[in-house]
Amino acid sequence: MADLDKLVEELSKLSVLEASQLVKKLEESWGVSAAAPVAMTAAASAPSAAPEPVEEKTEFDVVIKDAGPKKIEVIKTIRQLTNLGLKEAKDVAETTGSKVLEAVSKEAATDAKAKLEAAGAVVEMV
Numbered sequence: 001m002a003d004l005d006k007l008v009e010e011l012s013k014l015s016v017l018e019a020s021q022l023v024k025k026l027e028e029s030w031g032v033s034a035a036a037p038v039a040m041t042a043a044a045s046a047p048s049a050a051p052e053p054v055e056e057k058t059e060f061d062v063v064i065k066d067a068g069p070k071k072i073e074v075i076k077t078i079r080q081l082t083n084l085g086l087k088e089a090k091d092v093a094e095t096t097g098s099k100v101l102e103a104v105s106k107e108a109a110t111d112a113k114a115k116l117e118a119a120g121a122v123v124e125m126v
Contacts, residue, residue, distance in 0.1 A: 060109035061126045062101040067093040068120035077119040081112050093121070 014022065027033055067074045071093055078089040078100055092098040100123075101112050109125045116123045 058105070059103040060101075060106055061099050061103065062109050062112045062116070063124045063126050064093065064098050064100055064116065064121055065096060065124055066122040068122060070120035073119040074116060074121045077115050077121075081115065 011019075011022075064074075064078075074093045075086070075089045078084060078092055079086065081100060082089070082092075084092065092100060100116065101109065104112070113123045113125055
């Protein structure tokens, strides 16, 4: 039988990349997954109480993360979605984290997000 202390010492010298490669090789060799025991442990340690009902969100904000390469198209789209003037729409497009729409329905937020993304912006519904 191998000296376990020596084995632990040798494994401690591995880089993160080498350790990742070792895990993959062991998974392939033994036909197991290293992620499965972690998931089963987490599931086993979770309390068996009934899950609390999650309140479904009804109002969303559409937040622009980045105007992207086609800023003019994004500004035009912002103006179509809002009542903002050219300067205000430009300021919204250029300011990361700006809210294009606030407290709108999921359908309106999804539609606005799709239009802004088609114009080249990176958008998030919050």
